[in-house]
Amino acid sequence: MEKVYVLVLSFVFLLLLAYPTIGKASEEENASSMGEKKDTTQQTEALAVPQLEKILEQEGIALPPPKPAIKLSGYVDASYDYNFFNAPAFGSLPSFASQTINGKPTFRPAVPTAPLRYADDGIPGGGFNLNQLKVVLERELSKENKLDGAFRFDLMLGQDAGLGVPDAVEGLGTANSTTFGLNIGTIFVEQAYVAFQIPAGENHRVEIHLGKFEAPIGFEVLERPGNLNFSYGLFFNNVEPFALVGSQIYYAINASWRVRGGLVDGGFNTSRGGFPYFGFLDNMVNRLPTYLVTFNLDYESTNKKLLNTFALLYGFNGTNPPGFGTSPSAALDYPGAYANGDIIPGPYNNNGTYMELNDYGSWIPSFVPGDKLMFSFELVGGFYNHAVAPSGITALGASQQQLLGIFPPFPFSLGYDGPTNWFGVGLYQVYKFNNYFSLNLREQYLQASWNSYLEGFVFPANIWETTLTLRFDLADNLMVRIEGRTDIGNNVLDYYQPNLLVNPAQIGLKGNGLVGSSSGPIVFGAIEVVFTY
Numbered sequence: 001m002e003k004v005y006v007l008v009l010s011f012v013f014l015l016l017l018a019y020p021t022i023g024k025a026s027e028e029e030n031a032s033s034m035g036e037k038k039d040t041t042q043q044t045e046a047l048a049v050p051q052l053e054k055i056l057e058q059e060g061i062a063l064p065p066p067k068p069a070i071k072l073s074g075y076v077d078a079s080y081d082y083n084f085f086n087a088p089a090f091g092s093l094p095s096f097a098s099q100t101i102n103g104k105p106t107f108r109p110a111v112p113t114a115p116l117r118y119a120d121d122g123i124p125g126g127g128f129n130l131n132q133l134k135v136v137l138e139r140e141l142s143k144e145n146k147l148d149g150a151f152r153f154d155l156m157l158g159q160d161a162g163l164g165v166p167d168a169v170e171g172l173g174t175a176n177s178t179t180f181g182l183n184i185g186t187i188f189v190e191q192a193y194v195a196f197q198i199p200a201g202e203n204h205r206v207e208i209h210l211g212k213f214e215a216p217i218g219f220e221v222l223e224r225p226g227n228l229n230f231s232y233g234l235f236f237n238n239v240e241p242f243a244l245v246g247s248q249i250y251y252a253i254n255a256s257w258r259v260r261g262g263l264v265d266g267g268f269n270t271s272r273g274g275f276p277y278f279g280f281l282d283n284m285v286n287r288l289p290t291y292l293v294t295f296n297l298d299y300e301s302t303n304k305k306l307l308n309t310f311a312l313l314y315g316f317n318g319t320n321p322p323g324f325g326t327s328p329s330a331a332l333d334y335p336g337a338y339a340n341g342d343i344i345p346g347p348y349n350n351n352g353t354y355m356e357l358n359d360y361g362s363w364i365p366s367f368v369p370g371d372k373l374m375f376s377f378e379l380v381g382g383f384y385n386h387a388v389a390p391s392g393i394t395a396l397g398a399s400q401q402q403l404l405g406i407f408p409p410f411p412f413s414l415g416y417d418g419p420t421n422w423f424g425v426g427l428y429q430v431y432k433f434n435n436y437f438s439l440n441l442r443e444q445y446l447q448a449s450w451n452s453y454l455e456g457f458v459f460p461a462n463i464w465e466t467t468l469t470l471r472f473d474l475a476d477n478l479m480v481r482i483e484g485r486t487d488i489g490n491n492v493l494d495y496y497q498p499n500l501l502v503n504p505a506q507i508g509l510k511g512n513g514l515v516g517s518s519s520g521p522i523v524f525g526a527i528e529v530v531f532t533y
Contacts, residue, residue: 074134077158077224079528082126085493086112096495096515110495110515114487114522116446116463118232120159121524131224131528133157141207145199154191160222161188190214190222190243200251207250209262215241216248216260216296217311219360219378219426228376228428229469230483230528234446235380235424239356241268241313248294258298266290266319288317288351299361305371308361315354318384356382360426376428378444383421422448422461440469463489481528488520 086092093109114122120129135155142148193211200206218240220227236242246264253259265283267290283290295312313319360378364371424446432438448461467485474480495516 070137070139073136073138073533075132075223075225075530075532076130077132077134077528077530079129079131079230079526080126081121081123081129081524081526083114083122083124084523084525085114085124094495094516112493112495114493116234116238116461116487116492118236120162121231130158132160134223141195141197145203145205147196147198149194149196151194152191154189156188156190156222160224204252209248209250210246212243212245213248215244216262216294217241217313217356217358218380219376219428224528225479225530225532228430228440229442229467229485230481230526231467231485231524233426233442233467234444234463234465234487235378235426238446239380239382239422239424239448240358244268244292244294246292256300256302258300260294260296260298262294264292264294266292266315266317268319285318286351290315290317290319292319292354305364305366306361307363309359311358313354313356313358313382318351319354352384354382354384356380370432372432374428374430374432376430378424378426378428380424380426381422420449422446436473438471438473440471442467442469461490463487463492477532479528479530479532481526481530483524483526483528485524486521487524488522490519491517492520493518493522 086094093111095107096110112124120131133156135157137151137153139150139152141150189212191211191213193209193213195207195209198206198208214221218235220233220236222242224230224232244264245267246262248260248262250258250260266285267283293312293314293316295314297310299308300306358378358380360376362374362376364374424444426442426444428443429441430438442465444465446461446463446465465485465487467483469481469483472480472482495518
């Protein structure tokens with residue numbers, strides 16, 4: 001018995017020594033078993049969900065699809081700009097002879113302006129700018145071919161927003177009095193439209209937009225980060241609207257071709273435009289409606305390396321672009337009376353056929369590895385019949401007007417009544433060295449006859465512009481661009497005296513205030529930082 005007792009105690013002692021090893025092995029086995037069961041359960045659940053949805057659908061109890069979310073996006077765009085021409089703030093204004101009624105000249109400073117520049121790209125000297133704070137709210141249309149509705153709302157704040165057009169401009173209640181009417185707090189509703197789609201066959205649908213939207217013409221857009229270069233080119237704003245109000249209809253013919261068309265109000269960049277102007281805008285010129293017809297034909301290759309858009313704007317009774325000059329009273333009609341703002345319609349307008357044609361596209365050649373090279377182009381041309389530059393103070397006679405500087409030289413000393421036209425060519429090149437750095441080039445040429453279309457211009461225009469932009473993508477949401485630009489051509493830089501938007505009566509009969517001009521070159525530089533969200 002004593003030996004048996006000793007054997008039992010020895011066996012128990014050995015079990016106690018071996019317990020941690022046995023327990024650990026047991027735990028690992030249990031954990032492995034539980035993991036396998038968990039994996040099996042997840043796989044079973046993953047397989048069960050689509051099976052359950054299929055069963056419910058077969059029984060007529062299909063689960064409703066999740067409601068589309070409203071997306072919030074946007075960006076902040078800030079820069080430091082510098083124009084290398086006379087800046088009033090630096091006391092570097094040149095002096096020009098100012099003629100008076102007695103013919104004795106006096107020398108006074110004159111303010112420079114680059115009339116073909118988007119206004120805040122043409123500020124003399126340099127400074128920091130908050131260009132754009134963009135906020136976008138959007139509910140997209142369904143990808144399914146079914147009846148659906150959506151909307152988009154684009155709000156822009158900042159310096160560029162101050163140049164966006166309000167729904168009405170300021171005036172004194174007379175036909176000729178228009179002036180700056182910037183939005184309060186520089187808030188600009190760039191886009192606000194409702195959209196809905198209607199099925200049109202098994203694989204086709206019609207999409208309709210109603211409201212305010214980006215103009216369906218031109219290679220460049222108002223959003224600076226959406227363009228290849230920081231500054232705006234010659235075509236943007238000068239011969240192309242950037243926002244219109246009305247309707248647009250889209251129809252996709254197939255995967256590559258799409259057609260668009262619509263009817264919009266005739267005021268460029270505003271809800272309505274009109275003349276004569278009596279403190280309100282009625283979308284008429286001389287009591288005739290000034291609607292614009294739009295048409296677009298879009299092409300996109302299957303590999304998305306070749307894009308092209310043809311665009312047409314047609315106004316059967318005229319339109320209200322911002323280029324027509326402004327005069328402070330009916331007795332003082334001067335073409336190019338002021339260096340006009342982007343939002344000013346004016347009295348030098350008349351009924352006539354307005355038409356603009358535009359074609360632009362991009363090509364990414366396949367022979368360059370990595371899709372690093374892109375070529376783009378833009379062609380723009382148009383005409384406006386019966387555009388008018390008035391005859392000035394005819395009682396003084398042409399020679400006296402010319403002597404007093406009321407008008408620039410011939411033909412404006414005699415007035416002008418006839419068609420105007422414009423034509424432009426733009427070329428763009430992009431080379432992407434890597435994911436962080438690319439080089440963008442832009443070359444543009446713009447020709448326009450007379451002064452009745454380009455704002456602030458009083459001579460025929462032949463302008464060349466070249467821009468070089470270095471782009472750095474430092475992160476997915478952070479971009480930096482460094483840009484240099486040169487403009488050269490007829491009267492590309494003008495000098496007004498004694499200041500912009502001053503009544504000509506205050507400077508004698510120097511009616512339009514234009515005392516000098518330069519053909520350039522004028523040089524511009526900028527550093528831009530963009531954060532997207």
